[in-house]
Amino acid sequence: MPELPEVETVRDGLARHVLGRTVAHVDVRRDYSVRRHTGGPLDFTGRLTGRRLDAAVRRGKFLWLLLDEGDDALLAHLGMSGQLLVRDGDLPDHPHLRVRLRFDDGGALDFVDQRTFGHLAVPELVPTADGGPGGTGTGVDADRPAVPAPVAHIARDLLDPHVDRARLVDAFRARRTGIKRALLDQTLVSGIGNIYADEGLWRARLHYARPTERLTRAEVNRALDGAAEVMTAALGQGGTSFDALYVNVNGASGYFDRSLAVYGREGEPCRRCGTPIRRDSFMNRSSFWCPVCQPRPRRPHR
Numbered sequence: 001m002p003e004l005p006e007v008e009t010v011r012d013g014l015a016r017h018v019l020g021r022t023v024a025h026v027d028v029r030r031d032y033s034v035r036r037h038t039g040g041p042l043d044f045t046g047r048l049t050g051r052r053l054d055a056a057v058r059r060g061k062f063l064w065l066l067l068d069e070g071d072d073a074l075l076a077h078l079g080m081s082g083q084l085l086v087r088d089g090d091l092p093d094h095p096h097l098r099v100r101l102r103f104d105d106g107g108a109l110d111f112v113d114q115r116t117f118g119h120l121a122v123p124e125l126v127p128t129a130d131g132g133p134g135g136t137g138t139g140v141d142a143d144r145p146a147v148p149a150p151v152a153h154i155a156r157d158l159l160d161p162h163v164d165r166a167r168l169v170d171a172f173r174a175r176r177t178g179i180k181r182a183l184l185d186q187t188l189v190s191g192i193g194n195i196y197a198d199e200g201l202w203r204a205r206l207h208y209a210r211p212t213e214r215l216t217r218a219e220v221n222r223a224l225d226g227a228a229e230v231m232t233a234a235l236g237q238g239g240t241s242f243d244a245l246y247v248n249v250n251g252a253s254g255y256f257d258r259s260l261a262v263y264g265r266e267g268e269p270c271r272r273c274g275t276p277i278r279r280d281s282f283m284n285r286s287s288f289w290c291p292v293c294q295p296r297p298r299r300p301h302r
Contacts, residue, residue, distance in 0.1 A: 002078045003061060004157055004191030005234035008136065010084055011063045014109075015056040015138035017086045018065070022052045024104040033098035033113060036150065037121035047122040048074065048101065055139030060157045060190025064134075064148050066141060071125045075148045076111070082118025085110045123148045132162035157191035158228040165224070172212050172220045179215065179223055180208035180287060192227050195263045196234070198288045200227030202262045207294045208280075208287045214297075233259065262288040 002010075026045040028034055037044045048067075053074070055066040064073040076084060085094070087108040099111040099120055111120055125146040128134055133143040134151075136159065147154075156163040168189060172182050182188055183197045192200070201208055203226035206219060215223075237259065261271050266279040270290040280287045 002082075003193035003196050003231070004159065005196075005231050007061050007063055007078065007191075008058055008159075008235055010078070011056050011058040011136070012138070013086070014053075014063070014065065014084060018053050018103075018109055019056060019139045020052065020054075021103045021105060021107070023048045023050065023101050025049065025102040027100040027102070028098075029100070030098040030116070032116055033111060033118070034120050036119045038123070044120070044122055047072065055137050055142040055144075057133075057135045057137035057139075057142055059135030059147060059151055059160070060154050060186055061193070062148075062151045062154060062190075064151075066139065066144070067122075068140075071146075072122050073125060073148050075121045075123055075150065077118055079113065079115065079117030079119065081115040082111065082113040085112055121148075121150070123150055125149070126152050130162070130164075132156075136160060154186055155188055155190045158189060158224060159191070159231060163189075165221075168224065169217050169220045172223075173215060173217070175212045177212055178209045179206055179212055179220075180282070182212050183223065183227060184283075189224070191231070194285050194287075195260070196227055196231050198263045199230040199261055200224075202226070202288075202290060202294060203229060205293050207296050208282065208289060210297050262290060264288065 026048050028041040028045060031041050034041050034044045052068040053065045054068050057064050057066065062075065062077055064075045066073050076082070087110055094110060094112045096112050096114040097110055098113050098116070101109040111118070126149045128145045128147055129152070131145050133145055134147040137143065171188055175182050180197050180201060183192045183200070184194070198208070201223060204222040206223055262277050265277045265288060267276050269275065270277055270293060273290065273292045275290055275292040277288055278291055280289070
């Protein structure tokens with residue numbers, strides 16, 4: 001699933017290629033792709049037609065395009081395989097094209113989604129809980145203190161300058177769970193998925209099962225710093241792509257998978273100490289870790 005760096009790469013591409021353009025026509029090819037829109041496909045089409053795309057904003061794994069003259073936005077969640085592709089000139093139909101927004105200048109924005117877990121919607125905006133900007137954004141009124149209603153429960157991410165790090169550390173230590181589960185909780189801190197959680201914990205030298213309530217403030221900060229550092233590095237390379245399912249708005253893949261330290265490297269030597277990387281089952285997924293750099297936590301004495 002695309003995580004923060006991949007979604008930010010898409011948001012940045014949208015900011016550069018679609019802002020200021022007006023939607024002339026909306027073609028919903030698959031109703032399921034707008035299933036989260038209250039009012040259905042016809043209302044979705046009506047809310048977008050004739051509207052100008054003014055700003056591109058992201059919080060965690062969610063991104064949205066602010067619309068002119070209204071308190072609503074085009075919200076996108078890419079799910080497992082969603083892509084937003086900018087088309088100019090020739091408009092070939094992708095085999096997994098779900099929704100097409102045609103612009104009045106002849107171009108288009110295509111929502112392509114092979115596995116159909118992603119979705120688009122046009123929800124109302126609601127005020128942010130802390131009064132700060134909705135997220136990372138570019139364009140007209142991009143720093144507006146509002147988010148789409150379905151995003152209201154999503155926490156700020158580690159690359160958001162308005163995140164309250166001290167309060168976040170306190171919230172981690174108040175939980176009674178493993179550190180990786182906390183990193184994946186989008187209501188606690190957003191944008192981190194399985195890949196960057198594993199990579200960040202390797203950088204922090206912390207095992208994924210370390211109990212949050214027994215971590216020091218310094219250890220929690222190490223985990224958060226590790227995740228932030230690896231996501232920043234991934235952003236510089238356009239995100240992580242393992243196949244053609246993740247691309248940016250121009251169809252190009254990211255290259256950060258070539259720099260991964262542990263994720264997907266079971267049995268290969270740790271890039272720091274040379275010990276073979278281990279893989280454990282975790283929440284119907286996998287956790288990759290180094291048994292020397294990230295020792296398994298001891299069970300507390302009873």
